[in-house]
Amino acid sequence: MGGASVAPRMSLRGRDVISIRDLSREEIEEILAAGRRMIPYAEGSKVSRPLADQIVAMAFFEPSTRTRLSFESAVQRLGGSCITIADMSATSMRKGESLSDTIHMLSGYADAIVIRHPNEGSARLAARVSAKPVLNAGDGAGQHPTQTLLDLATMQEAFGTLAGLRVVLLGDLRFGRTVHSLAYALALFGADLVLTSPPTLGLPEELKAPLEHLGAKVTTEPDIARAVADADVLYVTRIQKERFPDEAEYRKVAGSYRIDASVLAHAKPRLIVMHPLPRAGEIAAEVDATPHAAYFRQAFLAVPVRMALLDAVLGEPKRKG
Amino acid sequence: MVRELKIVPIKNGTVIDHINNGLALEVLRIINVQSLDKDSTVSIAMHVRSAKHGWKDIVKVENMELSPRKVNAIALIAPTATISIIRDFKVQSKRNVDLPDRIVGVLKCPNPNCITHQPEPVESEFAVESRRPVVLACAYCERVVDDFRQHLA
Numbered sequence: 001m002g003g004a005s006v007a008p009r010m011s012l013r014g015r016d017v018i019s020i021r022d023l024s025r026e027e028i029e030e031i032l033a034a035g036r037r038m039i040p041y042a043e044g045s046k047v048s049r050p051l052a053d054q055i056v057a058m059a060f061f062e063p064s065t066r067t068r069l070s071f072e073s074a075v076q077r078l079g080g081s082c083i084t085i086a087d088m089s090a091t092s093m094r095k096g097e098s099l100s101d102t103i104h105m106l107s108g109y110a111d112a113i114v115i116r117h118p119n120e121g122s123a124r125l126a127a128r129v130s131a132k133p134v135l136n137a138g139d140g141a142g143q144h145p146t147q148t149l150l151d152l153a154t155m156q157e158a159f160g161t162l163a164g165l166r167v168v169l170l171g172d173l174r175f176g177r178t179v180h181s182l183a184y185a186l187a188l189f190g191a192d193l194v195l196t197s198p199p200t201l202g203l204p205e206e207l208k209a210p211l212e213h214l215g216a217k218v219t220t221e222p223d224i225a226r227a228v229a230d231a232d233v234l235y236v237t238r239i240q241k242e243r244f245p246d247e248a249e250y251r252k253v254a255g256s257y258r259i260d261a262s263v264l265a266h267a268k269p270r271l272i273v274m275h276p277l278p279r280a281g282e283i284a285a286e287v288d289a290t291p292h293a294a295y296f297r298q299a300f301l302a303v304p305v306r307m308a309l310l311d312a313v314l315g316e317p318k319r320k321g
Numbered sequence: 322m323v324r325e326l327k328i329v330p331i332k333n334g335t336v337i338d339h340i341n342n343g344l345a346l347e348v349l350r351i352i353n354v355q356s357l358d359k360d361s362t363v364s365i366a367m368h369v370r371s372a373k374h375g376w377k378d379i380v381k382v383e384n385m386e387l388s389p390r391k392v393n394a395i396a397l398i399a400p401t402a403t404i405s406i407i408r409d410f411k412v413q414s415k416r417n418v419d420l421p422d423r424i425v426g427v428l429k430c431p432n433p434n435c436i437t438h439q440p441e442p443v444e445s446e447f448a449v450e451s452r453r454p455v456v457l458a459c460a461y462c463e464r465v466v467d468d469f470r471q472h473l474a
């Protein structure tokens with residue numbers, strides 16, 4: 001076995017990871033550190049097989065190419081194999097099988113289950129039903145903890161730390177629950193948050209207080225240019241059409257939140273722009289060529305971070321001697 | 322001791338006293354009067370002077386004892402209530418309602434997209450995050466509920 005096996009503590013072994021809140025600050029730090037060590041293994045320049053002979057089921061009840069492929073890549077880079085249902089909605093769900101039954105069955109076929117499902121709370125239900133660990137790859141508008149982990153990993157790689165970073169969260173901060181988990185994790189690690197959103201899509205008040213409770217400085221700055229001026233990270237999210245009364249209103253708002261070279265003209269040289277992808281016009285293509293663009297690096301880091309998590313949950317404990 | 326029997330004494334049954342003023346009807350909803358035995362007379366006193374809390378409501382139900390689940394539901398909406406079991410006209414036991422750490426099956430999750438609304442073999446479940454004021458969070462989707470009176474199952 002090579003050096004990629006991380007397992008610094010037994011704490012995550014066999015555990016479910018449904019929400020970022022299931023992980024302590026120390027556990028998140030462990031996963032991030034392990035994720036950094038996984039990079040050469042994710043790139044294929046080093047090889048290690050801590051998941052050899054293990055099978056991970058990908059239970060995707062709604063399509064999500066990126067998340068599924070990066071999980072599959074992570075499993076296979078660690079020497080494990082996958083059984084995949086790319087779009088379960090087309091198969092057993094249509095036949096009326098309950099999620100509980102499907103998970104029950106899958107937990108007999110695999111050593112762990114990665115689940116993506118359109119209903120909030122589905123991953124928690126799956127974890128209760130499954131005898132094997134369950135990793136949540138997105139439950140509706142709910143939790144998506146590995147997204148938060150790879151977001152943190154991207155910022156940490158760029159700046160060496162999360163503490164004291166000034167992070168602008170831009171876009172739909174009201175319904176975008178991935179952003180809620182990220183805001184929580186950033187506050188936990190001592191980053192300061194700048195909230196930039198259309199007036200109707202602001203962060204819910206009841207979510208703001210807990211962030212401040214964690215010690216984060218949280219400011220609201222609807223003006224993008226001003227928000228970007230002294231920021232370290234600009235985290236851009238999608239603004240969905242369904243949130244607006246009509247097409248014209250949507251286009252007006254979406255247009256005013258578009259990131260291009262002119263928005264970044266007065267940014268700090270080291271500012272990074274992040275996006276969970278896929279983007280739909282939120283970031284102009286001209287930004288790709290600037291040193292600010294971090295979203296493709298962010299997409300790549302999905303693999304080593306998911307490898308680190310899979311290894312911590314499933315990898316063989318290092319044998320002594 | 323002044324016996325406070327504004328309504329007819331009952332031989333056997335349950336008295337829910339010290340219900341927060343105005344909430345007797347909510348308590349009745351939880352008891353589900355339709356489901357009671359034919360011989361269960363229900364009497365209500367609303368807006369009764371209370372030595373402890375100003376004004377209160379009282380509900381008395383003959384020949385019935387409350388399931389733990391119903392006690393939890395009452396604890397949620399009327400935290401000051403007491404529940405007395407009457408046997409042969411005497412108070413056999415009396416206790417305060419108390420809110421458990423988890424509430425199973427009493428409320429519906431306010432999130433319509435929550436997995437608990439799907440045809441799954443699962444009951445609603447809420448964790449009690451705070452008691453004063455009562456704040457609950459769905460054990461599945463994590464949705465926070467503070468207006469739980471609207472969501473009684």
Ligand SMILES: Nc1ncnc2c1ncn2[C@@H]1O[C@H](COP(=O)(O)OP(=O)(O)OP(=O)(O)O)[C@@H](O)[C@H]1O
Nearest residue numbers: 325326329330331336338403405407410411412415
């Ligand atoms: N036979 C009965 N029929 C109907 N209600 C009764 C009967 N005996 C007692 N109760 C009611 O049961 C409750 C508890 O009785 P208890 O004698 O302990 O009342 P208490 O001394 O007024 O105490 P407290 O008001 O502090 O709960 C009271 O609401 C009382 O009115």
Ligand SMILES: [Mg+2]
Nearest residue numbers: 324325338372
């Ligand atoms: Mg009394």
Ligand SMILES: [Zn+2]
Nearest residue numbers: 430435459462
């Ligand atoms: Zn719920």
